[in-house]
Amino acid sequence: MYSVASLTISDFLVERGESDLLNGLSFSARSGEIVHISGANGAGKSTFFKALLGLLPLLNGTISLNGEVLVRPAQSLLSKSLYIGHGVGLNAALTVMENLSWYFPECHISRFQLVLKELSMSAFAEAQLQQLSAGQLRRVALARLWLSDKPIWLLDEPFTALDQTLISQLEAKMADHISAGGIIILASHLPLKSLPFQRVEL
Amino acid sequence: MNWVWFHKLGSPKWFFQWASKWSTPVFYLGLLCLLVGVIWGLVFAPTDYQQGETYRIIYVHVPAAVLAESCYLSLGVAGLVYLVWQMKMAPIFIKSMAPVGAAMAAIALISGAIWGKPTWGTWWVWDARLTSVLVLFILYMGIIALQNTLEDVALANQAAAIVSVLGLINLPIIKYSVNWWNTLHQPASFGLTKKPAMPMEMWLPLLISLVGFYFLVAGLAMWRMQSEILLRERRSQWVKEKVMNDGV
Amino acid sequence: MTYLSYFKAECLALFRTKQRVVNALLFFVMVVVLFPLGIDPSADFLSPAAGGIIWCAVALSVIVSLESMFKENYVDGVLTQLILSGLSLPWLMLIKVGVYWGAMVLPLLILTPIFSEMLFLPSDSLWVLISTLLLGSPGLFLIGSIGAALTVSLKQGAMLMVLLILPFYFPIIIFSSAAIKAVQLGMPYGGLLALIAAISLLALVVSPVMTSLCIKASVR
Known part of the structure; x- marks a missing residue:
């Protein structure tokens, strides 16, 4: 079992070029849950991950781990999370x-x-x-x-360029992870086929 | 210590309002000082017994050279402020100041060349001081090029701040190069602590002209910063209101 | 990821792309050859100028070899993973610059005696030239890495990098060629070597921090 019980994001706001993104995005993921972030291209799916990991400055918003608000979110999250992005x-x-x-x-x-x-x-x-x-x-x-x-998986479009067999393999692996008490936050425009998830629309 | 002024300075809105009050008077005060200093220096100041009339170019050359260095010092400080506190005004300052500083360095180089021809018999010598002003000019151009090339504003801000801070290392080299290397260039004409080497009638117009340059550059920088603030803050409420009320 | 595994990976990656190092060395050779061809092949000109020529060629080839040091890592998302690795980014950058330095400086030291002979550098100055290279080249690499990090997000950043970084190389080049001239004139040069070392040490303190600041600002 993993030591992270919950990850809560509240009131995220990020400035990206000409516009504000993620207007007040808030959600909470408990141990054993998948959060599926969906939205049109340019809605800020990748931006969300970057803001969460401290690659982009947050104009507003807090991150809490196990109910405690993180003072230096990036540092505390890095040791507990695995991020796979576009690159x-x-x-x-x-x-x-x-x-x-x-x-x-x-x-x-x-x-x-x-x-x-x-x-x-x-x-x-x-x-x-x-x-x-x-x-x-x-x-x-x-x-x-x-x-x-790592208990927290942050996956930005993990299904890109994968064939059907591997997609189902990946979903099985994700099922293992949440049943072991992990947390998965993934962004994709495809819905998951076989797994329960909490849906967050940007 | 009271840090309120520091936080106020960090707010573009506050600075814009402050600058719109002060930029014009400061600029014209600078222009006045410059006119007084230059006319006094060029027409009324006594002739130098060694260099004759040619020395009079110092009333433009020396202030421009001093300003070129001062501007860079201010860029470096602004860069440091940005790197440490991420203050919004710092990159605006760097962006507005870099071309002004580059112009000052160019004036210093050109006027120095014009003075060098009759005095040293050559337009240019590879003397430490001249070379470091040339390097300063290149550094300014580098910062300007960097800001124009990088499209991401946040990245351009950070990059310009870093180069400004790095360039600060170059300033002491300029300042002490006169002592480091054995050179043709005469030692600095100005020093706050030591008695001026030239007679008062020559020195005073130079001082006035220098003060004029400082005010002129301050006024120019404030104008440039105002337009840069409007550009960067165009999405904020107060800029929209201002444009709606006053027109552009 | 650990510092050691990153070091190993960087060494391997540089070994696989060794053609780049070879290209930079060939560039060094070409710049050196330009001087006798373009100005004057006589020993009268070359002998006193040799130190300066070699140093200019070194500085240019270092910039050329560093220009792309972060490019692929940037495109592939490796830089993102380095930032997120939880390791200290300045130390990682220092490791990377160190690997590049090691790969470049050894062949340069082998080429130097050959070219100093071809440029008629008196053989008693050779050791000073090699000392300046050993002391000064870390500074070149450390300062250059800042430039490479600044321009990493640009498709064509080589020009800008030269414009930005070359001015910072001037002190090292000036002091190095001054030291070589000093020994040719029979003057003391120890102080100049100390100055070069001081610049490299200063760069050692400043550069990894600045490089990682640039990398963090570029990866967004």
């Missing part, structure tokens, strides 16, 4: 294996091999990222979900 976050000059062992130096190689096998990427373990397709790159990026032990 895959992988070093293109390295192989798949090298990228994974860069992120998780404490894990043994056999663990990587298992995860890659599950994502049907075993054949590409030693391939350089430049040779992979967009969907394969996404898989490597998502492999971090299998390897990480």
Whole structure:
């Protein structure tokens, strides 16, 4: 079980170029819940994650963890959350294996091999990222979900470029995570197929 | 210590109202001082026994050079203020001040070249002081280029602040380069602590002209900052109201 | 992610893209060759100018090699993950600059004796040239990384980076070539070496913080 019981966001307001986004967005996610953020392009889905993680300054708004308002939200959230955004976050000059062992130096190689096998990427373990397709790159990026032990997952459009099998695999993995008491916040314009979720419209 | 003024200074609205009261008088006071100083210096001040009439260019050259350095000092301070406190006014100040400073550095360089030809027999020497004013000019151009190239305003603010702070390192090099390197350039004409080396009748118009430059630049900067504030705060209520009431 | 694993990854990545380092070194060679070709191939001109020529070529090739150091990481979202890694971003930046420095400075030190011979630099000045390179090049890399971070979000930032960063290189270049001239004239040069080291140390303190500020402002 994870130590995070709840994550509450209240009154978010972010200035982005010419307009204010997220007008007063508020929601609360308890342990074992999925929050699904949806909205049209440009509604501020990615902006929300960036504001949550402190990459963008908040004009207004608070973040609370387990009912306590965080004074320095970014610092406190980073150690508990895993963010996968539009950029895959992988070093293109390295192989798949090298990228994974860069992120998780404490894990043994056999663990990587298992995860890659599950994502049907075993054949590409030693391939350089430049040779992979967009969907394969996404898989490597998502492999971090299998390897990480962070309780809060922040996923920005996780289903982009994935095929049907992998989408259902990912949903199964998400089900595991929430049943273990994790929290998932994901932004997508597609609804989840098999999982219960709390819907937040931007 | 009372920090209210500091917070007030950070508010574009407050600064705009303050500047709209003071910018015009300050500018014209500067213009007046400059006219008095320059006319006095060019027409009435005594001729130098060594350099003859050519020395008179110092009534433009010295103030411009001093201002070029002062402007950069102020940019560096503003950059530091922005990096530490994220004060909204600081990048507005940097953006408005950089072209003014660049103009001052250019005036100093050009007037120095005009003076150098009859005195040293050459338009330009690669002396430490001249070179560092040239570097200062390049630094100003870099800041201007950076702000014009980066489209994201927040990023442009941060970047300009960082370069300004880094450039502050260049100022002591300018200031002490006269001592560091053995050069052609005469030592600084001005010092607050030491007695002026030139006679009072030459020194006084220079002082007035320098004060005139300072006020002129302050007035110019306030004008530029006002328009920059209007541009950046165009979405805020008070700017909309002001434009509705007073027209543009 | 740990500091060690990041260091390893950076070393590997730079090793895989070693052509970039080779290109920067070739650029260095080209700049050096320009001087005898463009100005004067005689020993009378080259011998006193050699130190300055080599230093100008080093400064330019460092800028060229650093210009793209964050570009791919920026596009791929690696920089975002570095910021979110929970590790201190200034230390990560210092590691990255250190790796780049190590990769560039060793081949440069090998090339230097060859080119100082070709430029007729007196052999007793060679050691001073190498000392200035060892002391000054960390400063070049540290200051350059700030410029690379400032222009990371631009598609074509090379020009702007040269404009912004080269003025900050002037003191290092001036003191280095002054030290080499000093030894050729038989004057003491220890103070100049100390000044170069001081600039590099100052850059060591300032640069990682400034670089990470720029990176944070660029990743939005």
